[in-house]
Amino acid sequence: MSNARIGLIGLGTMGAALALNIADNGFPIAVWNRTTATTQEFHAGAGDLAGMITPTETLEELVASIAKPRAIILMVPAGQAVDDQIAALRPLLDDDDLIIDAGNANFHDTNRRADAAGDLPFLGIGVSGGEEGARFGPSIMGGGKRAYWDRVSDVLNAIAAKHDDTACATWMGEGGAGHFVKAVHNGIEYADMQMIAEVYGIMRDGMDMAPAAIGETFAAWDDGPLKSYLVEISGKVAAATDPKTGKPMLEVIVDAAGQKGTGRWTVIEAQHLAAPIPAIEAAVVARNLSSQLETRQAGEALFGAAPHHLPHDTLTLGTLEQALMAGKILCYAQGFDMIVKASESFGWALPLPEIAKVWRAGCIIRSAMLDDMATALGEDTGRNLMFAPRFATLLQENHNALRQVVAQAALHGLPLPALSSGLAYFDTMRTGRGTANMIQGQRDFFGAHGFARVDGGSGHHGPWGS
Known part of the structure; x- marks a missing residue:
């Protein structure tokens, strides 16, 4: 029976959360997963939302369960799995049925898939916010033909995060524009996380602060101009206790950061575009270096550990806060500058103010600064964000703190790759x-x-030669 408003393939962490979000917002949804047991378990655990969800065991059954013209979201791993799923699905669809790739695709792949689709409807959308965002409201960055976006915009706007009652979901442009914007989002995310980690390192190793005190510091900063999701959760991570050992949680976590490759894609594309994003590049390099545990340990044994400890009153927490403020502005400025370069190169006319607005809620880099960034970008989309009056003033007020932090860290062997690159x-x-x-x-x-x-x-x- 064709009664579902939309379909979804792939009931992993993100797919399952997104399906529940769609159902929770009043849209009947049909779902399919390669493993039937996963589909059954998902439906059985859907609780009060189970009546809005049609579980299916075959692709044919999925297609038959969706009202025409159909729209089906793919939440499968990036790469060949997406191509394989499209190849299996397309013969079962009518010519006006829409396929939506909502995974972490490389935007070049999305461009290729859009070209291969020709007149067959296809969208590539970036979805940010992790599992919680997917379930209760992510940030959504759409790419493809505007007419295809409009066909499903009611669903996407309904499930997106809201900022002052405005949906954090926008059409960005043709082809892979949405996935490109998501990639830049992830690049900024890498840099923001790395800078926070570097400041944490100064507090831990340079100022001998306990994790609980570090957590309190981040929590205090989250009540000020640095208010953001990443500062908020950093405070919670620092304050957490391991239930197994009773130690601070940070003390039992291995010092090696994982990555799914999206930050690396951003850095590679920046080189093609001649877009300078040194803080983002440094953050990707830092993650790569973090994985070389044995090599770093061998380096410490050979050269000796750096002194680390800062003399009393060398830096204050207020100085660290100002340095992080300056670094944050600089990494966002680099990200938006890259978007400008891509817009010119690919002919996308990417809507910079709208991108800043989409990132205000739901996504990982949501921050109190983004309102002012949206305003500044609206005033002059071609101007580097650091030259906008609001942010130029903030940099004038805070760059000396960044300089002090980078200088003292260098003198005492505290590595600050992202903050140092931002200062340079x-x-x-x-x-x-x-x-x-x-x-x-x-x-x-x-x-x-x-x-x-x-x-x-x-x-x-x-x-x-003379």
Whole structure:
């Protein structure tokens, strides 16, 4: 019986949560999972929502359960699994039925799939917020033809997070635009998390603070201008106790960070776009280095542990808060600048103010700053965010704190890859005449590449051969 408003394939953590969210918002949904037992267990555990959910055992049964024109969400692992699922599903659908890839796809794959679909309806949407967001309201970034987005926008707006009663769900542009914006979101997420971790390291190793005190500090910062989801949960992580040992939770967690590759995609694409995102790149490198536990331990044995401990009153918690503020602005500025470069390169006309608004709730990088960022981007979408009056003022007030933190950390062996890269970016972006003239001289010397002169003209050569 064709009574479901929408279908969903893939009942993993995110897929199951999203299906419950859809049902909870009043939309009948049909679901299918490759393992039938998983489908049955999901339906049995749906409680009061079970009546809104149609469990199916075959793709044919799934398709037959959805009202025409059909729309089916794929929540399967990125890569070949998506292509395989589309290939299995498409022959069972009518020409006007819509397939929606809502997984963590590489936007190049989404572009390819949209091209392969031709006139057959296809969307690629980025969904951020983790399991809790998927269940109770994620941030949704749509890509594909606008007409296809409009067909399901009632569902997507209903299930999305809300900020001041505005749905955090927006159409970003054609093809892989939605998945591209999600990738940049994840890149900013990597940098924000890394900077918080670096500040945690200063408090732990440089200031000898106990996890509980660190948790209290993050909690206090979350009541101020740094208010954000990541600062909030960092306080909760630091304050937590391991139920098995009674030790602070952070003391029993292995110092090796996992990743699913989305941050790496962002960094690779930034290189193709010539978009400078050094804080995000540093955060990805830091995760890669974190996995080299044995190598790092061997390095400590060979070179000795750095001193770490900061002399009394070298840095204050207020200085750390200001440094994190400056670093946060700089990593967001880099992310939005990358979006501008992509918009120009791919002809997407990505809506920067709307992107900032979509990120205000539901997603991992939601932050109190995003309201002001949306306003600043609306005033001038081509301007680097750090030059907008509001954020320029904040950087003027806080960059010296970032400088103090980076300098003292360097003197005492505390690694701050993301915060250091953010500071270097800031200093480069406020240096009217840098040192690339030396690089141009070198390039001309060994390769006769030529250079522009300050008194006019290009293609000049130096007297190296004379």
